[in-house]
Amino acid sequence: MTQFILFGGKGGVGKTTCAAATALKLSEEGDKILIASTDPAHSLSDSFEKKIGSREKEIFPNLWAVEINPKEEMQKLKEKLADAPEMPNMPGLPGMNPAEMLGGLSDMGSMPGMDEMAAFDLFLKYMDSEEYDYVIFDTAPTGHTLKFLSLPELMDSWVGKMIKFKLQVSNALNMFKQLLPFTEPKEDKSLENLEKMKARIEKGKLILTNPSKTNFVIVTIPQEMAISESVRAVKQLEEFGIPVKKIIVNQIQPEHKSCAFCTARRKLHKEKLNEIHKKFKKKQIVEVELSKDEIKGKKKLEEFARVLK
Numbered sequence: 147m148t149q150f151i152l153f154g155g156k157g158g159v160g161k162t163t164c165a166a167a168t169a170l171k172l173s174e175e176g177d178k179i180l181i182a183s184t185d186p187a188h189s190l191s192d193s194f195e196k197k198i199g200s201r202e203k204e205i206f207p208n209l210w211a212v213e214i215n216p217k218e219e220m221q222k223l224k225e226k227l228a229d230a231p232e233m234p235n236m237p238g239l240p241g242m243n244p245a246e247m248l249g250g251l252s253d254m255g256s257m258p259g260m261d262e263m264a265a266f267d268l269f270l271k272y273m274d275s276e277e278y279d280y281v282i283f284d285t286a287p288t289g290h291t292l293k294f295l296s297l298p299e300l301m302d303s304w305v306g307k308m309i310k311f312k313l314q315v316s317n318a319l320n321m322f323k324q325l326l327p328f329t330e331p332k333e334d335k336s337l338e339n340l341e342k343m344k345a346r347i348e349k350g351k352l353i354l355t356n357p358s359k360t361n362f363v364i365v366t367i368p369q370e371m372a373i374s375e376s377v378r379a380v381k382q383l384e385e386f387g388i389p390v391k392k393i394i395v396n397q398i399q400p401e402h403k404s405c406a407f408c409t410a411r412r413k414l415h416k417e418k419l420n421e422i423h424k425k426f427k428k429k430q431i432v433e434v435e436l437s438k439d440e441i442k443g444k445k446k447l448e449e450f451a452r453v454l455k
C-alpha cells in the first residue's frame with residue numbers, strides 16, 4: 147500500500163531539503179520511493195545534485211524522482227492541440243480551434259498556485275499506482291488547490307445538477323444531430339468525463355484524509371510571520387479533513403556562546419519555539435538548527451535526515 151508524504155510551508159523555509167532528506171533516508175532503509183516536485187525552479191535537482199526530468203528516474207538505488215514544470219506541460223499541451231481539427235460551427239458559437247481556446251490559458255503557467263495545482267494533479271495520478279512504498283511531494287497542494295476536494299459535493303448540489311442537466315441536454319442535441327444527414331456524428335463524453343473526475347477526486351479525498359495513508363508535514367521557521375502562516379495552514383488542512391501530525395521547525399540559531407549576535411538570536415528563537423509548542427500542543431515538533439553550509443548533495447542530506455528523526 148503506497149503511503150504519501152507531503153511537505154508544505156512558506157517560501158524558503160526548507161521544504162525541498164526536508165522532502166529530499168526524508169526520501170533519501172527511506173530509500174536507504176529499503177523502501178521504494180518516488181519524490182515528485184512541480185517547482186519550476188528545479189530545486190530537487192539542485193538539492194540532490196542530480197539531473198532530474200519530467201520522467202521518473204532512479205537517481206539513487208530505490209529512489210526515483212520526477213520534476214514537472216507546469217508551464218512546460220501547458221506549452222506541450224498547446225502544441226499538441228495546435229494540429230487538432232476545428233470544432234464544427236454551431237449556432238451562436240464561432241468555429242474555434244482548441245489551441246485558440248487554450249490560448250486564453252497561456253498565462254496559466256505563471257498563475258499563482260499553478261505548481262500546487264500540478265502537484266494535486268500528480269497526486270491524483272500516483273494515488274492509483276502501487277509501484278512505490280512512498281510517494282513524497284515537495285510542492286504540496288495548499289488551501290486554494292484543495293478546494294477541488296469540494297467538487298464531488300458541488301456536483302451533488304444544485305449547481306452541479308444544473309451542469310449535469312445542461313450536459314444531458316447537449317448530449318440529447320448531439321443524438322438529434324446524428325439523425326440528420328450532413329453532420330458528423332459526434333459523441334459527447336463530457337458528462338461521462340465529469341463523473342469520472344468526480345470519482346477520482348472522491349478517491350483522492352479518501353486517501354488524503356486517511357492518516358494511515360497520508361502524512362502532511364508542515365515546515366516552518368522560528369519567526370512570527372512563518373508561525374502565523376503555519377497556524378493558518380494547519381487550520382485550513384484540518385478543515386479539509388487532512389490531519390497534520392508533524393511540524394518541522396527549521397533554521398534554529400545554534401548556540402555560540404562567544405557570539406553576542408548569535409546568543410541574542412538564539413534567545414529569540416527559543417521564545418518562538420515555546421510559542422510553537424504552545425500553539426501545536428498535540429503535534430510532533432521536530433527542531434532543526436541552521437547549519438553553516440548549504441544542505442546539498444547526498445552526504446549533507448543524509449546528515450540532515452539524521453537530525454530530522
Ligand SMILES: Nc1ncnc2c1ncn2[C@@H]1O[C@H](COP(=O)(O)OP(=O)(O)OP(=O)(O)O)[C@@H](O)[C@H]1O
Nearest residue numbers: 156157158159160161162163397435436437440441
Ligand atoms: N537547517 C538548514 N541549515 C542551513 N541551510 C538550510 C537549512 N535548511 C535549508 N537550508 C538551505 O536553505 C535554502 C532553502 O531551502 P529549501 O530549498 O529546502 O526551501 P524551500 O522551502 O523548498 O524553498 P522554496 O519555497 O523556494 O521552494 C537551501 O539553499 C537549503 O540548502
Ligand SMILES: [Mg+2]
Nearest residue numbers: 161162185189
Ligand atoms: Mg522548494
